[in-house]
Amino acid sequence: MCLSPFLCMGMASAYVIVAEYVTSVSKPNWARMVQCCVPSCNNRNDVNKTISYYRFPLDENEKRRWLKLIRRKDFTPNYNSRVCGWHFPHGKAAGPTRFAWNEGKAFPHISQPTKRQKKMLLATVEDEGGAEPGPSHLGTAQKTPSSSSVLVLEIENEMLRKENDKLKKELEKQKQTFSFSQISSHPDIVNYYTGLPDAATVLFLETLLSKFDLQYHFDWNVQKMPLIDQLLLTLMKLRLNCGLVDLSVRFNCCRATVTNIFITISSALYDILYVGMMENKIPSRFKNQTSLPHCFQPFPNRRIVLDCTEVAVSNTESLDTQSHLYSHYKGGTTLKALIGVAPNGFITFASDLYGGSTSDKAITADCGVLQQLEAGDMVMADKGFTIRDILPAGVSLNIPTFLVNGQFTMEEINHNRLIASARVHVERSIQHLKTFHILSYIPYQYKKHANKILKVCVSLTNLQTPILREIA
Secondary structure (H helix, E strand, O other): OOOHHHHHHOHHHHHHHHHHHHHHOOOOOOOOOOEEOOOOOOOEOOOOOOOOEEEOOOOHHHHHHHHHHOOOOOOOOOOOOEEEHHHOOOOHHHOOOOOHHHHOOOOOOOOOOOHHHHHHHHHHHHHOOOOOOOHHHHHHHHHOHHHHHHHHHHHHHHHHHHHHHHHHHHHHHHHHOOOHHHOOOOHHHHHHHHOOOOHHHHHHHHHHHHOOOOOOOOOOOOOOOOHHHHHHHHHHHHHHOOOHHHHHHHOOOOHHHHHHHHHHHHHHHHHHHHHHHOOOOOOOHHHHHHHOOHHHOOOOOEEEEEEEEEEEEOOOOOHHHHHHHEEOOOOEEEEEEEEEEOOOOOEEEEOOOEEOOOOHHHHHHHOOOHHHOOOOOEEEOOOOOOOHHHOOOOOEEEOOOOOOOOOOOHHHHHHHHHHHHHHHHHHHHHHHHOOOHHHOEEOHHHHHHHHHHHHHHHHHHOOOOOOOOOOO
């Protein structure tokens, strides 16, 4: 019997016709009886000939899911194990979902096909070169059972091959798409990709974003990628400064989608975390005293510790702009920002970015940090911050002592040592900030978003594990 006509009419239909033909030939000794393996289900192929019987999936996870659904956890299916089609009201892909215990009724026993149905099936077999089984054909069928067996196996193999190809394509697609679910159970991997300590912190940010009205940068929404993976893409760009091509391959999308997601999510995080929680909210010195580390005990009025940090940017064609951005300290074109850190190590202020040639004093005078200070506050800074003359009335400055007479006195040495032991924590905070590698070099296409990027990184740094745990 030729295989190709059956393949043309569909694998499932061909299998039913062949099974009907094989069963009708007086049940030769090589015929196999198939029974549904669901508990309490009595459907068998020798009684219910018009119902399909499905093998268990080859995929182990899917097989375990079937076993759990049919309540046969201790059952090990073999090649001949079947589940009848009555349990698949939504098709095989959905798995067995209909059972006597959740339907509130017994299993149906599908009736035998009518004479007309049987005649139509046999007529189809005859059209493909067969003949109605009768006494003259019975001996032939019994003498040559191997041809029918081979045909059934060929049809089954073809069906399995197609199912295998489909599963391979799905697996390949999963391998090509990077997702948060792949790393969420590994805190060290989450930290590597996002800069955040664990999956719970990332999910917290997703919850905040889900309540925010996202306005996508390119005026078209990204619908195919879940919000948690859009957040992951943004955090990976901030943390690792991955290229557009890299992210587009990892997340199986185009480069325009990467840019659309990154600018949109980072802008939303800026509005939620920095503007909503940090902007113009430097903690008072009284609030700082509630979590004052031992190294700051000699300076109880300390309100904020100031220092500057620089971010490399691409060169510009304008020589005037290049001279404004050129930093002699870094030996290249940079942007510069003032960072304020509380005594407990949390960053409480971040200025906008200025050209790399701008002095620390000029940035301090212009960025607005002085307007938040009050009489009685103390500011700690490095020697380069000669800002005593621009501080508000009643605000004091504490910086290391300058060498005047060629040698420090013992009092000056002790004073400088106390300041150094306290100031080292602002440097550690800035080091934590720089673990977001986008601040090592901001790509040219994101220069106009640089202020938001910096302040988002500042906010995310405060979500990391605190650098100081020694509390008074």
